[in-house]
Amino acid sequence: MRSVLIIDDHAGVGEALSLLLSLHDIEPLYAASPAEGLALLARRRVDLVIQDMNFSADTTSGEEGRALFHQLRECHPDLPIILLTAWTQLEQAVALVKAGAADYLAKPWDDAKLLATVENLLELAENSRALRETRHEQRQRRDALRERYRLDGLVFESPALLRCLELACQVARSPASVLVTGPNGSGKERIAAIVHANSQVASGPFVAVNCGALPGDLIEAELFGVESGAYTGATAAREGRFEKADGGTLFLDEIGNLPLSGQVKLLRVLETGRFERLGSSRTRQTSVRVISATNADLRAMVRAGTFREDLYYRLNVIEVALPGLAERPQDILPLAAHFLAGRATLGEGAREALMAHAWPGNVRELKNAIERAALLAAGNVIEAGDLALPAAAPAAPRNLDEPSREAVITALEAASGVVSRAAQALGLSRQALYRRMERYGLDA
Numbered sequence: 001m002r003s004v005l006i007i008d009d010h011a012g013v014g015e016a017l018s019l020l021l022s023l024h025d026i027e028p029l030y031a032a033s034p035a036e037g038l039a040l041l042a043r044r045r046v047d048l049v050i051q052d053m054n055f056s057a058d059t060t061s062g063e064e065g066r067a068l069f070h071q072l073r074e075c076h077p078d079l080p081i082i083l084l085t086a087w088t089q090l091e092q093a094v095a096l097v098k099a100g101a102a103d104y105l106a107k108p109w110d111d112a113k114l115l116a117t118v119e120n121l122l123e124l125a126e127n128s129r130a131l132r133e134t135r136h137e138q139r140q141r142r143d144a145l146r147e148r149y150r151l152d153g154l155v156f157e158s159p160a161l162l163r164c165l166e167l168a169c170q171v172a173r174s175p176a177s178v179l180v181t182g183p184n185g186s187g188k189e190r191i192a193a194i195v196h197a198n199s200q201v202a203s204g205p206f207v208a209v210n211c212g213a214l215p216g217d218l219i220e221a222e223l224f225g226v227e228s229g230a231y232t233g234a235t236a237a238r239e240g241r242f243e244k245a246d247g248g249t250l251f252l253d254e255i256g257n258l259p260l261s262g263q264v265k266l267l268r269v270l271e272t273g274r275f276e277r278l279g280s281s282r283t284r285q286t287s288v289r290v291i292s293a294t295n296a297d298l299r300a301m302v303r304a305g306t307f308r309e310d311l312y313y314r315l316n317v318i319e320v321a322l323p324g325l326a327e328r329p330q331d332i333l334p335l336a337a338h339f340l341a342g343r344a345t346l347g348e349g350a351r352e353a354l355m356a357h358a359w360p361g362n363v364r365e366l367k368n369a370i371e372r373a374a375l376l377a378a379g380n381v382i383e384a385g386d387l388a389l390p391a392a393a394p395a396a397p398r399n400l401d402e403p404s405r406e407a408v409i410t411a412l413e414a415a416s417g418v419v420s421r422a423a424q425a426l427g428l429s430r431q432a433l434y435r436r437m438e439r440y441g442l443d444a
Helices: 011-022 034-043 063-075 087-098 111-148 159-172 188-197 216-224 260-272 298-304 309-315 329-340 348-356 362-376 405-414 419-426 430-440
Strands: 003-007 027-031 048-052 081-085 103-106 178-181 206-210 249-253 274-276 283-285 289-294 318-321
Touching (some): 003 011, 011 111, 027 034, 034 048, 063 081, 087 103, 111 430, 159 188, 159 318, 188 206, 216 260, 298 309, 329 348, 329 362, 405 430
Parallel strands (some): 003 027, 003 048, 048 081, 081 103, 178 289, 249 289
16 A cells, blocks of 8 residues: 655644545554654655654744755655645745655645645656666666676667667577668677677677678679689689688678579578589588678568568578667767767767757767767867757657657756656656656656
């Protein structure tokens, strides 16, 4: 049952509030002094505190109430507190709300308003506790992943990338082919390297080839090798990437650019481990773990007849979908700090600009922006102008259910961090606002 601690030296106030809460399935707890209330909190958890502002004969000072509030904030920083005030203490109550109190109510209180405030704050506390538990669980998962697997120094905080890495590491020791999908610049080769580093062929070579960077008539020679005289310009025999990767991993980036003739040969190697160099009839054998990557829709290419269906299913035994940077905003600032490597720090304006940018070029674009800013900044603090990011496009009309990061920050600041108030101002439910805060990497 939800519980509320009432700290008030007037027994009649405690009895009235206790009865009111009990009638609405809320467990009331009563303490007649600050010391008694703090002692009770040391023994058990409560969900909310309603505290009086005055505990002395001087009914106007509120000094003991202010001291109690600060003790509660220090010992129980996440505990919501409602202040009960006399009109003479209103200014102090407003100051304490700015310092973190959830709300204040004047004596005599309105039962309906008090109940609504309590219900809202209890729900908020429950959501906050669930969010903290989720983040704690994610930290434990990140720590466990870093302890158990080689992540090669990959910097990340987001739950989206955590899930991606957990899958990549889980399948790493299997010989199954892995297809890494995701937008350009999102780090697909880093994921492939992590799969290799944790695989059974980790001691073997990791060979990468970008199928999109080679002319179509050279891709087959690059993959399978070539004999002298096989074509004009082939003056010497050369082994291909499959031979170089023997006993290790071959990473085929932009696999969607492989021509159909190369697809047929690739399928044969994947199924049999056998291939011939261009210009040779000698069959060679290789044992290679193949990881491929693409930013293209291979299913659509299969439907269009530009990518073989049998090869698609052979490559896509396990798909690791890597999210773009816009889908994992929690990684933006940690990555920026990593790329700076202590050369400078990010000013508040720069941090806001980084979080507001859409990052169509993903991690690659972020790295280039940080490198440029580190070179051009006048001092050791990078400001927004040093990043030289393009101005944000005019915002399209938004539904109230989709506020921008700036709108969420503004609403939270205006509400002094009280999520229920910010949600009401934005026209959202508290749960919807919590989802936006998680997406934007914000805490109340």
